[in-house]
Amino acid sequence: MSELHFYNSYTRQKEKFESITPGYAGLYVCGPTVSGESHMGHARPYITFDVVQRYLKHLGYKVRYVRNITDAGHFEEEGREAQDKVSEKAKLEKMEPMEMVHKYTSMFHHGMRLFNCDEPSIEPTATGHIIEQISMIETIIEKGYAYEVNGSVYFDVKKYADKYPYGKLSGRVLDDQLETTRELDGQDEKRNKADFALWKNAPPEHIMRWKSPWGEGFPGWHIECSAMSSKYLGETFDIHGGGMDLQFPHHESEIAQNTIAHGHASVRYWMHNNMITINGKKMGKSYNNVIKLSELFSGSHPILEQPYHPMVVRFYILQTHYRSTLDFSNEALQASERALRRLWEAYELLQKLNHPGNAEAADTNLDKQVTDWIDECPDFMNDDFNTAKVLANLFELAPVINSIKGGQVKPDAISAGTFSLLKDTFKTYLEDILGLQGMQAEQSNKLDSVISLLAEIRADAKKRKDFATSDEIRNKLQKAGIILKDEKDGTVSYTIE
RNA sequence: GGUCGCGUAGCCGAGUGGCUAGGCAAAGGUCUGCAAAACCUUCUACAGCGGUUCGAAUCCGCUCGCGACCUCCA
Numbered sequence: 001m002s003e004l005h006f007y008n009s010y011t012r013q014k015e016k017f018e019s020i021t022p023g024y025a026g027l028y029v030c031g032p033t034v035s036g037e038s039h040m041g042h043a044r045p046y047i048t049f050d051v052v053q054r055y056l057k058h059l060g061y062k063v064r065y066v067r068n069i070t071d072a073g074h075f076e077e078e079g080r081e082a083q084d085k086v087s088e089k090a091k092l093e094k095m096e097p098m099e100m101v102h103k104y105t106s107m108f109h110h111g112m113r114l115f116n117c118d119e120p121s122i123e124p125t126a127t128g129h130i131i132e133q134i135s136m137i138e139t140i141i142e143k144g145y146a147y148e149v150n151g152s153v154y155f156d157v158k159k160y161a162d163k164y165p166y167g168k169l170s171g172r173v174l175d176d177q178l179e180t181t182r183e184l185d186g187q188d189e190k191r192n193k194a195d196f197a198l199w200k201n202a203p204p205e206h207i208m209r210w211k212s213p214w215g216e217g218f219p220g221w222h223i224e225c226s227a228m229s230s231k232y233l234g235e236t237f238d239i240h241g242g243g244m245d246l247q248f249p250h251h252e253s254e255i256a257q258n259t260i261a262h263g264h265a266s267v268r269y270w271m272h273n274n275m276i277t278i279n280g281k282k283m284g285k286s287y288n289n290v291i292k293l294s295e296l297f298s299g300s301h302p303i304l305e306q307p308y309h310p311m312v313v314r315f316y317i318l319q320t321h322y323r324s325t326l327d328f329s330n331e332a333l334q335a336s337e338r339a340l341r342r343l344w345e346a347y348e349l350l351q352k353l354n355h356p357g358n359a360e361a362a363d364t365n366l367d368k369q370v371t372d373w374i375d376e377c378p379d380f381m382n383d384d385f386n387t388a389k390v391l392a393n394l395f396e397l398a399p400v401i402n403s404i405k406g407g408q409v410k411p412d413a414i415s416a417g418t419f420s421l422l423k424d425t426f427k428t429y430l431e432d433i434l435g436l437q438g439m440q441a442e443q444s445n446k447l448d449s450v451i452s453l454l455a456e457i458r459a460d461a462k463k464r465k466d467f468a469t470s471d472e473i474r475n476k477l478q479k480a481g482i483i484l485k486d487e488k489d490g491t492v493s494y495t496i497e
Numbered sequence: 498g499g500u501c502g503c504g505u506a507g508c509c510g511a512g513u514g515g516c517u518a519g520g521c522a523a524a525g526g527u528c529u530g531c532a533a534a535a536c537c538u539u540c541u542a543c544a545g546c547g548g549u550u551c552g553a554a555u556c557c558g559c560u561c562g563c564g565a566c567c568u569c570c571a
Contacts, residue, residue, distance in 0.1 A: 041571055244566080249568085272571095282571095325503075
């Protein structure tokens with residue numbers, strides 16, 4: 001079997017994964033800013049890295065997965081007055097900042113549960129780690145790479161860049177930065193435009209504020225991730241993930257902060273997922289084109305033709321490689337819905353199928369083909385988490401399962417060993433690694449018995465060739481969202497839409 | 498303007514220098530009282546123009562189109 005390789009954004013090539021401590025893997029992923037409701041774009045990194053941590057666990061690593069909650073807020077855009085996003089929004093909504101932060105954090109968690117994302121091992125908040133951030137800033141000042149002006153502290157990028165490869169991760173040259181950085185508040189306080197804030201002095205109207213050696217203020221955006229990843233994963237850790245849009249300035253700044261504070265870079269492998277686009281444009285607040293998760297699940301957004309089940313969205317995301325952009329459309333989501341239903345039905349069928357137990361395959365070609373498709377799955381995952389290819393192979397296997405059930409293929413065509421391998425593969429890859437689930441609500445036994453009763457009446461009518469009655473039962477159930485299927489063996493199954 | 502990336506059949510999308518990914522849709526067939534589902538078959542694409550090569554969607558160059566980042570952003 002192959003070994004895990006994936007693309008390191010820092011070196012821009014696929015590398016073999018070797019964890020710092022054998023058997024253990026540390027993963028840090030930039031979490032959401034909880035100043036608003038999570039949208040579809042947020043689904044991508046958390047589902048992507050959920051699969052990453054699931055796969056690492058599958059490989060036997062003991063994983064510590066840290067994903068932060070940014071609840072301290074940053075600056076307003078468009079060069080306006082420096083304002084804490086969280087506090088400004090809170091005033092509009094007449095809520096305490098922490099009240100609002102709590103609300104959106106809860107909504108985020110709810111969304112993550114619906115997506116079947118495992119909970120991180122630790123979910124630290126920025127506000128809960130002010131002391132650690134202050135302490136890290138002090139270290140950077142002591143080492144001479146940060147300076148204080150009017151109660152704010154800035155990182156000296158120019159000095160840093162003289163000695164270290166600033167801009168390597170995001171592929172940019174500092175000189176350009178010095179030219180192009182826009183006028184933002186506090187710009188005149190900086191020695192160079194490219195310098196970024198470690199600590200900001202809080203204006204009087206700013207609600208969220210903490211005491212610091214430099215007066216009352218609040219931390220800069222980048223320092224929280226540096227402080228919290230160091231605290232929980234160590235000064236050097238394995239993987240840091242996040243959206244591509246965070247490469248600059250966020251991750252570039254993290255590298256600079258850690259390099260100075262610890263004397264060396266912290267992250268072994270950088271991973272970045274690509275964006276979800278809508279009509280070719282990135283989904284984001286600035287573009288005013290976001291579809292919130294709640295709207296997605298309820299269908300209550302003008303662009304949505306229908307509601308979409310969280311699993312459909314998860315499947316849709318996993319059908320594309322995480323480093324490619326993914327364009328939203330109703331057509332694409334609807335295609336995913338049908339595809340997932342088909343795949344899941346095959347999986348459910350597989351669980352109910354019995355195998356005659358023959359050790360030798362009656363159809364050696366088919367048996368070989370099936371084992372080949374199965375054997376490729378780990379190779380695909382090991383090659384930069386290619387979930388799209390894994391799903392493609394599962395789709396290759398689905399007709400085999402359906403054919404055994406449908407009688408087109410005899411159950412003894414594949415060997416008992418292959419059959420059990422097939423079962424294991426579906427369970428392992430669909431459920432454990434890709435984290436997919438069925439879309440149907442848990443069918444209650446009560447409903448089950450009611451449907452059985454109706455099915456019996458209908459079967460009786462069919463026997464009498466009273467098709468009017470049998471069709472009426474089927475059609476009315478269909479209207480209620482329950483679809484009956486007459487199976488070849490005379491039994492009746494049903495699915496709920 | 499700078500940096501980076503992308504352009505694949507009706508749609509979504511994977512992709513290694515040589516071996517038609519896969520899904521959805523569509524068409525035909527099998528099965529079925531009829532449906533639905535399932536199964537089988539068909540639809541062989543890589544923006545354009547050059548180049549390298551025995552051979553390129555895959556490497557190189559140019560052109561066109563699109564996007565991301567450079568500012569909060571997943």
